[in-house]
Structures are given as structure tokens and as C-alpha cells.
Amino acid sequence: MKKKNFTSTALHSDREGKPEHGVLHKPIHTSVAFAYEDARELAEVFQNKRKGYAYGRQNNPTIEALAQKITKLEQGLASVIFATGMAAISSTLLSLLRQGDHIVSSAYLFGNTNSLFNTFKELGIEVSFVDATDVENVSAAIQDNTKLVFVETIANPVTQVADLEAIGALCSDKDLIYFVDNTMTSPWLFSPITVQASLVINSLTKYIGGHGTSIGGVIVDSGKFDWAANKDRFPVLSEPDPSYHGVVYTDALGPAAYIGRCRVVPLRNTGAALSPMNAFQILQGLETLGLRMERHCENAEKLAAYLQQHEKVKWVNYAALPDSPYFTNCKNITNSKASGILSFGVSGGIEACTRFIDSLEMILRLVNIGDAKSLACHPASTTHRQLNEEELVSAGVSADLIRISVGIEHIDDIIADVSQALDKT
Ligand SMILES: *Cc1c(COP(=O)(O)O)cnc(C)c1O
Secondary structure, three states: OOOOOHHHHHHHHHHOOOOHHHOOOOOOOOOOEOOOOOHHHHHHHHOOOOOOOOEOOOOOHHHHHHHHHHHHHOOOOEEEEEOOHHHHHHHHHHHHOOOOOEEEEEOOOOHHHHHHHHHHHHOOOEEEEEOOOOHHHHHHHOOOOEEEEEEEOEOOOOOOEOOHHHHHHHHHHHOOEEEEEOOOOHHHHOOHHHHOOOEEEEEHHHHHOOOOOOOOEEEEEOOOOOOOOOOOOOHHHHOOEHHHOOEOHHHHHHHHHHHHHHHHHHHHHHOOOOOHHHHHHHHHHHOOHHHHHHHHHHHHHHHHHHHHOOOOEEEEEOOOOOOOOOHHHHHHHHOOOOOOEEEEEEOOHHHHHHHHHHHOOOOEEOOOOOOOOOEEEOHHHOOOOOOOHHHHHHHOOOOOEEEEEOOOOOHHHHHHHHHHHHHOO
């Protein structure tokens, strides 16, 4: 982990330049549109020839402050913000892929991403799901029409850790876009750019916002993928765009072509813009991301160790446990920290699971992750319900699995609550 100046960057990077009136943080700009001195100036903004804002669906100063902060924390080239993490993933992929293209995806996915990829199949985009904890499986799935590889860093709820570095080398060797979902780790725990990711997505809803107040998503272009050199395979960026006054993005925007196009095409067309109010709340949450992540990791590690020795607990999934099958990958990518999500099986099957969850006194029964508060849920009946039996087995989500998103409360209180709930099973 390089992270030396992480929290300082998270605190100060939206005040660079000359903040208006010396404000302490970026104000909430609620103006829907922006006025200019003359018609030519506005036209130039519209044509990407001048920096500025035209209409709030594409950008806004508060949203841009958030984008710049994330770009810095991910050490990327440029970012674009969306209304949700899913909007970020779907808009990005729909803007790059065409009928007849193929993607290779980790089989261990956030439930909605899995459902999105199944929708892609209906649109004529082929998807191969593989066990991405070993690069060999990714390599074996690559075809002539493969354009992109999609992986999550640490998957939820079983905490499989993708073979991130080796997949990065493979993608760079084959000129494939390497699209990494960093939501579970957040830029504090892992920088996908260090394993040559081309694009990074974070759901801002989870650790980055951290307080359950706003949904949001962001795509970062790392600058590692050479869009211009691969223009034959991604004509959307290198051929004149008739829907945007014939612009050729790689010519007009240089290395930032992809993010620039995201703003003027998918974001404009889908309309999945974040509200400036939400951007402000996420910016505030982000200031303490580093402090919270430290506590999330420490608490989860202690809770995992407690559960492992409990007589009523059958098994524990947590990648930072030395006997986890994912420990080696975890050690390689995050220096043996595994974020705040763990899962475990309770003796007594689904009935015991229900009793455990119903008996919790402090830990909340709800299906979010990455919140400052500890949260518990039963994935097989909630978040992963859309999977059939076979898919549940291959995702490792058994019927007796309980997931806890470990919060930042004092560890003694978390363990006390889990302990009294286990007593009641
Ligand atoms: C929550 C989540 C998403 C989607 O984010 P939303 O902001 O809820 O749309 C994507 N990937 C992962 C890993 C997530 O946990």
C-alpha cells in the first residue's frame, strides 16, 4: 500500500486553485445551466473547445470537484461521475461494446452486475463467466472477438480475490480493456492502476460515501489503455460521431478521450447524473475514508478470528485469514487486509440463520455494505435471490451463509452482539 498521503489528498484536493471566497469545502452548486458572455463562448463550451459547464446533466462544479478528488485518489487520468454505481458500469460498457463483441467476466460478481451481464446476452453481446481467482481461467476464455475483461477486486459475500496482477498483464499483452470494480476495496486499500487496469469503477454508495446518505458511482480512466492505438477495435472513439457534431474523440480530447466521450454521450443520453447535493454528501464522507477503512479492516479481522473459534460457527469466509483459499492473492494485492465484509455459516441451517439475524440488537438487518454501521443479511434470500441453485453454488452463496458488513463501532460491542445472537441459535 503506498497511501502515504491518502487522507491529506482526500481532505484538500477539492480546494486546489482558488476556492471561491476561501470556502472550506466545495459549495453545492444547484444551477441547472450556466450562462456565458456571448454566443461564441457557449458554443465553444459545447464543442469541448473551452473549459466550462453548459447543462447540469453532463457536469457541474460540485460534481467535478468529486470527480477530481477520485481521480487523484485512484491516481488516474480523468473521471466521470454517475447517479449510481450500476449507472457507471452499464453506461461505460454500453458505450464501448457492440453486438457481436465478447467479454470475459469474473463469475464472482455483485448481484446486479451479474443481472446486467445477462441482459447483455439478450443484446447480442457474449459473456463468459470464469473463476477469476486464477488467470489461467481468464486466459482460456479469450476469443477473437473479446474486447474486455471485467473483475471485482474482492468479491462479496465469499471474499474471493481475483488474480489481479496476472490478469492485468494478460490484458495488456492482448490489448484488452481491463475493467476493475474497486468498490469492495476502495482506493484506500487498493489502486487498480498498479495492476494496469484500464478503467476503474467505484460505487460511491459504499465505503467512499460511507454513511448511507447517497447513492453514486464513478468511472476512472487510468490512462493505461491506448485508445488511439486500438482505434480499429473501438471505432466509437476514433470515427467522427454524427450525434456530436462529427467530433473524433481521440483527436479532440487526446488521452482523456474515453472519459470525455462518457460525459457527452452515455451520461447525456442515459441521463444518469448525480445530484449536486449527493455529490456534497459523498465529498464529506470521503474525507474520512482512510480512517474508516483502517477500522473496518481491523474490526473485520478481529470478528473473523472470534467467529473461527466459535463452536456454533461452521466456517468463515474472510480473505485475510491465513487459511483462506484467497489469502495469497489478498497478501499480494492489499498487504493482507481484506476490507470489512465477511461471511460465515451457522450450525443449524437456515433456521439458525434466521434466528441469528432476528436476535441482533445493534447490528442492523439490511442489505447494504461499506457503511460506518455494522450490517447483517442473508444473501441467498435477498441480494443473490436472482441466481438459480446452480449459480448460487458456483458463487459460493450457500443457504446457511450470513454476511456481515463490519462497521466502525468498538469491536467489543460488535463481538458482544454477535455472541449473544449466536447464543440464541
Ligand atoms: C453496490 C455495488 C455496485 C453498484 O453500486 P450502486 O451504487 O448500488 O449502484 C457495484 N459493484 C459492487 C461491488 C457493489 O458492491
